[in-house]
Amino acid sequence: MKLVHAIILFLLMVERAYASVYPLPADNSRLLGEPLSYQVETGDYFQALAEYHDVGLLALMAANPEVDPFLPAVGSYIQIPKQMLLPFAERKGIVVNLSELRLYYFPPGESLVYVFPVGIGREGLATPKVISHIGDKRKDPVWRPTKAYRQRYFQEHGKTLPKEIPAGPNNPFGKYALRIDTSEYLIHGTNQRMGIGMRASSGCIRMYAPDIEWLYFNVPVGTQIRIVDQAIKMSYEPNGAKLIEVHQPLSEQGQISMTSLPTAVNAFIGDSESARIQLSDLLSQPSGLVVTLEQ
Structure with a gap:
């Protein structure tokens, strides 16, 4: 019965995944959202909680380094990384920040920003940093693995991968895909939920099914996309606070x-010794949470 309960809970959480939508801050601010904590209930575990709150798995683990991601203590509180600083980039179209494993969408004519967790290319198959645009959108995309991928698959599994995989449960693109210009790189769904919020793809950008579906129907072809890599984000806020958000940098860096x-x-950071000590601690164990620097 415990296993059945856990499966039902997981499925309910998956269905309730939703995008994070924030009012766009003023030009002299980068802060989005408020700190959020969650009290653990029976049957909770990080993968299901990550999908329910629409955050990345690694982001949830980084924010709660002392918590067992498989058996968090019932009744305890964990931090949900829903507060963040905007990356240093034009507030236009799609912005993907690789180190924080998030995608931002700024819809034209609206004072809102939509934020989604993403999976990106693993080490050796990195997602490229570019300024480009969405060149095409596809529903039920066909997967045509590259020759290099098929060779690598054969070396790793001893099996020949077909040159074409139709839409369906075996297609790693999921139900929707957005192509970056005319390149081989896509923003797409996935048939492997564990890859969201992690470095697990061959260079494409993966999203939870509800998120890519929303993006597919709301982002027009021609939308600008900018892919950046900012492991440290900073903001001088209007109230005088100095905020910083530190993520684990990509391993090859x-x-x-x-x-x-x-x-x-x-x-x-300036000459503040206390701020330098604070930053040193954050660099040794990046939490991905917004922190106010001591001055």
């Missing part, structure tokens, strides 16, 4: 240290 800080981050 290596760990960021206090001696290798970008010039902009050094300038933001």
Whole structure:
């Protein structure tokens, strides 16, 4: 019965996944949302909670490093990473920030921003940083794996992968896809939920099924897309607060240290010794949560 209950709970949570929609802050602010905590109930585990709250699995784990993601203590509270800073990029079209594994969509003519967790390319098959546009949209896309992918698949599994996989449960693109210009890179659904909020794809951008469906029906062809990589995001807020949000950098970049800080981050921290100590702690264990720097 416990297994049946867990399965039912998981399915209900999957159905209730929803996009995060925020009022667009003023030009002199980058802060979205409020801190959010959740009290763990019987049967909860991080993958189901990530889908329910529409956040990435790794983001949820980073925000709660002391919590067992498979057996969180019932009655305890966990942090849900729904507060964030906008990346440093034009507030236009789609912006994907690789290190934080999030996609932002700024609909034209609206003072809103939609935020979604995404999966990106794994190490060695990185999602490229580009400024481009959505060149095509497809429902029930056919998957035509590249020759290199089929060779790699044969080496890893000892089986020949077909040159074409039709729409259906075996298609890793899911039901909807948006192509970046005319490239081989897509924003698409997936038949592997564990890949959302992780580096698990061959370079494409994966989304939960409800999220890519929403994007498919709301983002027109021609929409600008900008893919950036900002592991550290900062904001001088109108109330004088200095906010910072630190994510684990992509592995091929290596760990960021206090001696290798970008010039902009050094300038933001300034001469405050307490702020430098605070940042050092964040770099050693990035939480992905918005933190107010001591001044």
